[in-house]
């Protein structure tokens with residue numbers, strides 16, 4: 001029988017405070033109270049989530065399409081992560097059991113399935129205040145895996161989709177890049193541009209998948225990512241090769257197939273922004289690209305050169321200002337922490353400390369990113385990417401040899417730098433996210449097969 005009350009009886013126990021929320025369903029799990037709440041962003045700009053909480057100490061966060069994002073369990077007053085979605089790929093990492101899920105993928109998928117099954121079983125036994133919300137959770141674990149598996153056809157694990165979540169459709173519009181970053185597994189291979197017809201075909205297939213899994217809730221699929229290492233390559237290269245589609249055509253095509261889009265994301269690069277016509281950037285924004293990501297990595301010129309992205313800081317400042325002035329409501333700058341460990345020696349034998357480089361990057365960001373000064377203009381965002389060494393890359397080799405690069409002694413040193421930059425950004429009222437990882441090498445993860 002549905003118990004009628006308005007505020008969660010469990011939520012404060014999980015957060016220590018009560019974020020704004022509404023009760024969606026209540027019931028019992030193992031004889032104790034279980035609640036499903038829609039928790040609104042407790043910070044401005046943060047999207048709402050569903051939280052399933054049980055009196056037994058389980059807390060599950062689910063996205064707006066009802067997909068599990070993380071599972072935590074409270075033991076001895078501490079919340080332990082059992083399972084967590086990886087930000088970039090739709091894969092899961094964890095559970096925090098003593099096995100390597102990379103080495104034992106089958107066992108990993110079984111564990112994943114049983115954790116997910118249990119969640120959906122608890123939810124299906126709850127009494128819902130509104131029937132149409134219940135539909136969202138009529139998922140089963142195998143469907144969750146199948147959905148990610150099907151979406152995986154549109155991008156692969158070497159492609160980085162920042163802020164990938166269950167409301168996002170990510171479709172690759174070109175492959176490769178011209179960069180020569182020392183931390184990249186596939187540097188400098190050149191770009192394979194897809195034609196407009198090829199992109200159209202991919203979008204049609206993506207639409208079918210979305211309809212298959214979210215037919216009754218298409219309005220929830222409001223985010224899209226035009227996946228390319230730099231969307232503006234298309235703009236510059238089509239001057240000579242007209243079969244290459246213009247980024248504006250690509251963005252419009254996304255909206256034709258997905259009229260539900262509210263947030264449309266794409267990557268650009270410092271050099272391609274600086275070389276673009278300002279009026280064109282404005283038109284690109286007006287065509288619907290309203291979340292723009294730019295890889296800044298560091299504001300320390302020697303570090304930039306060392307990691308294989310020799311772009312001067314003044315050029316990065318110029319590119320961000322150009323994007324802001326073109327009207328992009330949220331410029332998202334990605335910065336890397338940890339790529340040179342404690343520091344590195346230049347060819348001339350001079351030591352460059354990573355803390356000094358980080359402090360320069362902090363000053364750069366504080367000066368150039370738009371802050372929350374109580375104005376109605378949205379804040380820009382800094383996405384902090386923790387460096388994780390990738391096999392067969394030049395930078396990993398330099399870390400391993402420990403000659404030119406002085407590696408961190410343990411993960412705590414990396415964490416300290418991430419926390420430093422995160423707290424500096426918050427103090428400066430700049431929106432910041434620190435969960436983004438540049439690669440997943442060596443981490444426990446489960447493939448959505």
Ligand code: SF4
Pocket residue numbers: 176177178179180181183184185186187188229
């Ligand atoms: S990491 Fe560098 S080389 Fe690799 S895709 Fe990105 S920009 Fe290109």
